[in-house]
Amino acid sequence: MLKLEHLSKVYRGGKKAVDDLNLDIKKGEFIVFIGTSGSGKTTALRMINRMIEPTSGKILINDEDVTKKNPVTLRRSIGYVIQQIGLxxxxxxxxxxxxxxRLLKWEKDKKNKTAEDLLKLVNLPESYLDxxxxxxxxxxxxxxxxxRALAANQDLILMDEPFGALDPITRDTLQDLMKDLQQRLGKTVVFVTHDMDEALKLADRICIMHDGQVIQCDTPDNILSNPANQFVKEFIGSHRLVQEKPSAKLVDEVMITPVTISLEKSLDExxxxxxxxxxxxxxxxxxxxxxxGFIDVESITSERHRTQSVADAMDKDVFYVxxxxxxQDTVRRILKRNLKNIPVVDxxxxxxxxxxxxxxVDMVYDTIWGDEDIEEQSTI
Known part of the structure; x- marks a missing residue:
């Protein structure tokens, strides 16, 4: 879908911001560029839509060399999301x-329907449109x-630290939203971040950059278990390498059966x-x-005098995975959000x-900290 071949950017004075970058990105992949400040990650991203012109190399989208296309036409065919939002x-x-x-001269009805359909995807009311x-x-x-990046139905979306300025809970929510939309709509995403936890959560492959070069590009699990060199180990952080060893365990392996109730039931039931x-x-x-949604003791107590219906009393804003x-990611979310539980859906x-x-609780101690506890106890 997207190929970067010997892509380089050299600034005045000989500074190589990106040095001979080669990458083959498949349709529907979520690729994350991460690195230290000045590593070339944002320059690499912005060369794809020619916000920055490459010094040498090729950028191929569906085997078409975009360096030979009109830059404005190219940008209208690629979604772009930045930290500053830019609304x-x-x-x-x-x-x-x-x-x-509108720039592509769509019909009014088609534009309006697109806006309405997209707003439903992120659970915002239609009244927000005006x-x-x-x-x-x-x-x-x-x-x-x-x-806005999805509205023109572009296959490729570029995202430059889009959630960096948000508070942790909002950021976590939008990360979930973006990954869900990307998978449901089959979009190819190239995402820049400086946050390793964000990269591990979102990426199909992570490209770790340093001095304009990709030091390692692999799946999160492979990078965590087999860092390419000492730089990658230090960049990831030894605490993550330890934490993520049990990451292969999935929620499916430990989830329990939830107690449910149907919409039409009464509060008494x-x-x-x-x-x-x-x-x-x-x-x-x-x-x-x-x-x-869900209904708990607190909502029943507060709503019982106003309604007798589960459907009317339930909280529709339910966080799920x-x-x-x-x-490991689910445990982190429970702790970060101070949740009692998280339902699992297909x-x-x-x-x-x-x-x-x-x-x-017991499983977390055994899986993540159990060995450490045993070692500590043995030294006492």
Missing amino acids: MPHMTIRDNITLVP MFPSQLSGGQQQRIGVL AIRTMVQKRVDTLFVVDGQNILK KNETKL ADHKLVGLITRAHI
């Missing part, structure tokens, strides 16, 4: 999302920035189920077992399991 403050969210389709960027939070604005099953949270599903997610959003904070 037009005087334009509505609808107009911001459909900026590139609002202005200043009326949205930073995280919401960055969601719109991602949607929900209470009876909680008492019978001795739980304080029920996960709400429809007739196809698709996760719709997909099956085949690494357990590709069709059907509820298939549950990871609880209480359930994983």
Whole structure:
């Protein structure tokens, strides 16, 4: 899909920002460039859409040499998301999302439908389309920035530290969103970050750069288990190498069966189920077992005088993970968000399991810190 062949950028004075970069990126891959400041990662990214012109080498998209294309036409065919978001403050969210389709002279109905469909993908209400960027939070604005990159249905999306300025929880949420959209829509993404945890979470392959060269480009698991040299080891950090050794374990291996209730049930039935099953949270599903939300003791207590319906009282904002997610990443999210549990869904959003904070405590100690504890005890 995307090939970089002997790509180099030399600035005045002979400084090589990128030195003979060769990379073959397959359709649907999520590639992350990471490195120290000045390593060449952003220069490499920006040469792909010719925001920076290469000194030498070729950039091939679907076997077409983009260095021979009109730069403006090229940029309109590639999605681009930056940290500063870059939304037009005087334009509505609808107009911001459909900026590139408008430049491509799409019909009005097609543009509007695209904006509406995309907004649904990120769980924002349609009323937001007629609002202005200043009326949205930073995280919401960055969601719109991602949607704008998807609006013209470009196959290739470039992202330059898009979540770097956000708070940790918002950043974590948008990382999940981007990975989900990328997989569902089959987009090819080239992503620049300085955050190793972000790279490990998102990438199909990580390209670690230093002094304009790719030192190692491989899957996260291979890099963690077989760093190419001492520089890579130090860049990753020994604490990650230790932490990620059990990363092959997936949520599927340890999840338990969640207690569920259907949408049409009453709050009285929900209470009876909680008492019978001795739980304080029920996960709400429809007739196809698709996760719709959750209801807990607190929500029942606060909503009981207003409604008798589970559907009306449930919280729809439920944080979940997909099956085949690494357990280590899920544990980190539980701790970061201070969650009691995380439901697990499949590709069709059907509820298939549950990871609880209480359930994983012993497993986490045994898997991650068990050996260390034993060694420490043996020295006492």
